[in-house]
Structure formats: C-alpha cells, structure tokens
Amino acid sequence: MTIHAAARVLARSDEAGVATLTLNNPARRNSLSEAMLAELGQELAAIAADPGVRAVVIAAAGPVFSAGHDLKELTARRADADRGRAYFAEIMNRCAAVMQAIVRLPQPVIAEVQGVATAAGCQLVASCDLAVAASTAKFCTPGVTIGLFCSTPMVALSRNVAPKHAMEMLLTGDMVGAEEAQRIGLVNRVVAQERLGEETAALARRLASRSALTLRTGKEAFYRQREMALPDAYAYAAAVMVENMLARDAEEGIGAFLDKREPRWEDR
Known part of the structure; x- marks a missing residue:
C-alpha cells in the first residue's frame, strides 16, 4: 500500500489500483470548506491523469460523512462590501466543479458512507457513481429548515432519486435512514457498520479488475x-x-x- 502524505483536511491512500480519499476533518464535521474543496479538486485531477488508479473510494473519518458547506466560513463573508455575493458564487461554483469532476472522472467512484451526510455532503454521495452505506448512516437536505433551499444538492439528488422522493427530502429537510436511502435509489448497498470498509473495498477491487x-x-x-x-x-x-x-x-x-x-x- 502506498500512503500519500496526509493533507490538512483530506487523506489519500492507494492499494491495488484503488485510490481512497478520506475526508479527514471530523472536528468540523468534514464540511466542504474552501480547503476541502481545493484538496478534493487537486486529488481528483491527479487521479484522472493516473492510469495506475482503476477505481476510487471517497470515505470519511469520524461519525459524520460530511455536513456540507462550512456555514461559519460562509457567514463570515457577509461582512464583505457585497454582503458575500462574490464569495458565495465562488464557493458554489467550486463545489459544482468538484461534483462534476467526480462524474467526469474516467474511473468509477464509490462513496463509503459511515455516518450522516447532509446538504452538500448528501450531494457528494449522490454525485458518486456508486454508494455503500453503513446501516447507521443517514441522509438529508435540510437547507429549508434554515431558510436556504438546497438548490445545488438538488441537482445531484434529482438525478439519482425519483422526483417525488427528491422533492420530499428537499421540501421537508427530514432525515432519511440508510434502508430508505437504498429503497429510493440514493445508495446501492446497506451493510453493518463493522463490515462497511470490507464491503466497499471488495466492490472497489471488483471494479479495478475490469478493463x-x-x-x-x-x-x-x-x-x-x-x-x-x-x-x-x-x-x-x-x-x-x-x-x-x-x-x-x-x-x-x-x-x-x-x-x-x-x-x-x-x-x-
């Protein structure tokens, strides 16, 4: 196994043609901060150009897969002369670029979801080609509860989940359990927490064995x-x-x- 130097908020390890990117900032609930988006973008670009990588896993450290955008980071820019408009646009566009990079990546990408994935964190799961979730994992797009509709997560969600189910998640902000997430098409498999890594790795190795x-x-x-x-x-x-x-x-x-x-x- 080759282990790359741990990034500040993202870690990468490679084994047998499978690159694993681990969101590694549990203290901030693995939020898709400026730093996280930048490091994800850099690693995805490197992987796209690396013929030695045949499959990718996106995982996370700690109890939360990702809580989405860093609201403290965003709120701090309301003090800007334009009330944060330019910064908000930059972050949303940067996040959209990362999600599209996952879709455009030559290699298949599997989300390994061990915990809660909310808002843009749920978007990240939906943007991956496949998703394996622990039975304790949960998903939601709760923006509506704080007056901020999850419009960008909606793009990926509505391309994975039937319209009525997507709209219910977006309009209510309710949490969806792993079994329900599988039923509506957000994840492929639900496994016991203790078997999550093993099951995801087996699936990744299977993909890596293909042409x-x-x-x-x-x-x-x-x-x-x-x-x-x-x-x-x-x-x-x-x-x-x-x-x-x-x-x-x-x-x-x-x-x-x-x-x-x-x-x-x-x-x-």
Missing part, C-alpha cells in the same frame, strides 16, 4: 446519454458500442469468454 478502457467508455456514455432524447441516446450509444467493439480489450474479452479463460486486459 479500464471499458469502464471509462461506459461511465462517460452513461452520463451523456441520460440527458438526451430517446432516439438521440440510442444513436449515440450505438456509435459508442461500435467503437468499443473495435477496441483491443473487447476483442480480448470476447475471445476469452469463448475460450473459457480469464481475459488479459491491455486497457486499449
């Missing part, structure tokens, strides 16, 4: 086609599949299946 080219192709196509009209989506997906069929890994994978042997991926 990196195939996963990259499929992930990009998934997010692009779902924003298209049905005929356009089929036309686009068909073109992607043709190119995928011509790739070396598809030739190898199909040959290995027919020969009843394990494939040898070249990621091309």
